Amino acid sequence: DAGVIQSPRHEVTEMGQEVTLRCKPISGHNSLFWYRQTMMRGLELLIYFNNNVPIDDSGMPEDRFSAKMPNASFSTLKIQPSEPRDSAVYFCASRLQGSNTEAFFGQGTRLTVV
Amino acid sequence: AQRVTQPEKLLSVFKGAPVELKCNYSYSGSPELFWYVQYSRQRLQLLLRHISRESIKGFTADLNKGETSFHLKKPFAQEEDSAMYYCAPLLYNTDKLIFGTGTRLQVFP
Numbered sequence: 001d002a003g004v005i006q007s008p009r010h011e012v013t014e015m016g017q018e019v020t021l022r023c024k025p026i027s028g029h030n031s032l033f034w035y036r037q038t039m040m041r042g043l044e045l046l047i048y049f050n051n052n053v054p055i056d057d058s059g060m061p062e063d064r065f066s067a068k069m070p071n072a073s074f075s076t077l078k079i080q081p082s083e084p085r086d087s088a089v090y091f092c093a094s095r096l097q098g099s100n101t102e103a104f105f106g107q108g109t110r111l112t113v114v
Numbered sequence: 115a116q117r118v119t120q121p122e123k124l125l126s127v128f129k130g131a132p133v134e135l136k137c138n139y140s141y142s143g144s145p146e147l148f149w150y151v152q153y154s155r156q157r158l159q160l161l162l163r164h165i166s167r168e169s170i171k172g173f174t175a176d177l178n179k180g181e182t183s184f185h186l187k188k189p190f191a192q193e194e195d196s197a198m199y200y201c202a203p204l205l206y207n208t209d210k211l212i213f214g215t216g217t218r219l220q221v222f223p
Contacts, residue, residue: 031209033211035213041215042120042200042213042214042215042216043158043200043213043214043215043216044213045210045211045212045213048209048210048211050209055209055210056210091157091158093158093211095209095211097209100146100163100165100166102148102160102163103160103211105157105158105159106157107157108157
């Protein structure tokens with residue numbers, strides 16, 4: 001397996017535009033996480049899914065953020081409209097639910113909103 | 115509320131010095147505890163997990179339930195240890211993996 005795959009690796013967009021980040025988890029993993037990494041706040045959990053169902057989205061900062069997982073092999077994080085303060089690295093991770101199983105991370109998407 | 119605290123944003127040491135990266139957690143119940151590492155320009159990866167009681171790259175972490183701490187230690191730091199380190203508790207009966215704010219370790223030659 002190629003691991004967790006995220007696209008794009010880099011995204012530069014203008015304020016007000018819609019941004020869609022994509023994630024393909026490791027095959028067989030049934031939990032998927034979206035994180036945002038910034039210097040000030042570290043690694044924040046935005047939302048996580050279990051068996052394609054959103055379990056906890058309390059970390060989603062605003063209604064401008066939404067996430068979907070239409071099937072076990074694909075998830076999206078959408079920001080509409082984007083703002084400069086959304087600039088960060090967004091990570092997707094997946095794991096097999098259960099004790100003592102590690103989460104595997106994607107390479108991240110570096111988002112810059114100008 | 116579930117919370118994990120890494121009090122130091124930056125820890126700078128010289129090669130060969132001992133290192134301790136602090137992690138305190140506030141959880142109801144007994145969490146599983148992990149340390150993740152992010153080397154420059156690489157993805158986060160698991161360094162070690164409490165339940166395995168292992169030593170990875172010379173690092174160990176001891177769970178202190180009384181102090182609710184899971185500090186990461188290494189007796190002699192190496193330059194290649196320079197990275198971001200994240201403490202991550204996972205509550206056993208949930209799937210919510212929360213990370214601390216991270217500590218950047220800089221090891222100077």
